[in-house]
Amino acid sequence: MYFLERGFEWSKKQLSYEEATEEYKARIRQQGQAELHTPADVREPVSNNPSNNCSLYEHNDFYIDLRTPSDEKRGxxxxxxxxxxxxxxxxxxxxxxxxxxxxxxxxxxxxxxxxxxxxxxxxxxxxxxxxxxxxxxxxxxRLESLTARRIIVRFNRITRKVYLLRPKHLGGIRIMDWDKTEILIDKKMSELEGTGGFVILVWDKGDGVDLQGTPTDNIEVTFIGKPTRNASELLAFWEYIRRYMEDGPAAAPAPKKLICKFPWPWLSLKAAWGLDTSFFRQSELRVFVLLNLLLWPVILIHATGHWLSLLLCYEPRFPKVIEEAGR
Known part of the structure; x- marks a missing residue:
């Protein structure tokens, strides 16, 4: 858990702002093309079918709270x-x-x-x-226990800010400008390239502040959403966030079910198993069901560790000033 965030924070300590900027620019290039086909800004649509990707903790008229990709990778x-x-x-x-x-x-x-x-x-x-x-x-x-139970990314459409709720060793709380957000996704990726993907948002130096109001002195990055199965899902998820912030809750309605934050043991079993129910409906994929059943002892160990990890962590909460922002 927190492997992505921990790796980024470690890299920031090793590189200056100038070096980090050059590395970021290098990352958005691929072999055979000058650079990724990233959205020009947060106003550019990328999909006609927005989807919440089962990644929301909270949805109301003021803000949405989203998960990060590595929640299941613990235990x-x-x-x-x-x-x-x-x-x-x-x-x-x-x-x-x-x-x-x-x-x-x-x-x-x-x-x-x-x-x-x-x-x-x-x-x-x-x-x-x-x-x-x-x-x-x-x-x-302490990568997955005796720390915050989760990282939460809040998009507040009233203040037009993105709030990052992270432990101190992973960068701490940040308040970033929505309008200055750079989206690190390729609009023209193949369906296969979107497998296991997630939204990556980047902000340049000075595009946000910490809780005390001090401007950020380096690049800030956050990773959002449950890993997707293909490019369509990935682009639809970002479009859901974009429409909520730009067009309002009516354009991105609340899901039928939000992610439960309480550490029920059966939720840990579900996270450890990770079996997509679509496997049961497609005969050519049912072999994965058999493989999961053969790995059942390992899944039980993972689920037990996942649940214990949640019990040994605290539930993070936004400070009062952020909770009341925009109300």
Whole structure:
């Protein structure tokens, strides 16, 4: 989880603004063409069939809240961290308990081997192993636990701002100008190129501010939406956002069902399984159903870790000044 955001924040620390700008320009070029066919600005339509892509947390007359692409990619680190950490912790406590129990026994001898190995060496070894395990693995554990449960991107049509709700280590809260948004998608991509795609929005230096009103001093990037199945879905999703901001809620109506934020365990199972119901309706794709059933033990491990990861995180909330913006 947060791999995209963490990678971008890491790259910003390694590059100056000028270097980051050059890298961004290089990324929007492909072999065989001068540059991507990106929309000219936020006012340019890209699809005739807008779709919310099942990516909305909230929809009202003031704003929409959207998810980011990597929400399902969490849990395995948490699961194995807790299993291995629990085993080492149990070993550390067990060695101490057995040593003390032996020492308190009336029929126990007090040879020097017992003091060295029973009371000192074994407990010390187990607890040193636990210490180094925690020291070197906690930073990976915090990629998906003991942090914000999710990143939320808010589009406020009244203030014409895009609000990025992120943990501090991923850039923190930013308030970006909608009208200065650059959209990193290719209007003429093939259907295959849109597989697993998501919307990427970019802002130049000074196109937004932090919560204290200080202008941004580098490029800002955010990634939006559930990964799509093809280019049509990807373009339709961006068109949904664009119409909401430019034309209003009537042009981009609320979905029948919003994403639930409460960490129900069956939602984690659904995220880990990730099986598209269209597979059942197309005989040539039903082999993927069989493959998923064969991988059921792995899916259960992933789902368990996913749920534990959610329980070990806090639900992020926008500050009051952003919640009341435009009302």
């Amino acid at each position: 395995l680190i948490t699961f194995f961290f807790l299993i291995l950490g629990g085993m080492l912790a149990w070993a550390g406590m067990a060695t101490i308990w057995f040593a003390v129990s032996d020492f308190m026994a009336t029929d126990r001898g007090t040879s020097w081997e017992f003091y060295i190995f029973g009371l000192t060496f074994a407990p010390l070894t187990a607890n040193i192993a636990l210490y180094f395990f925690l020291k070197f693995s906690i930073k990976f554990f």
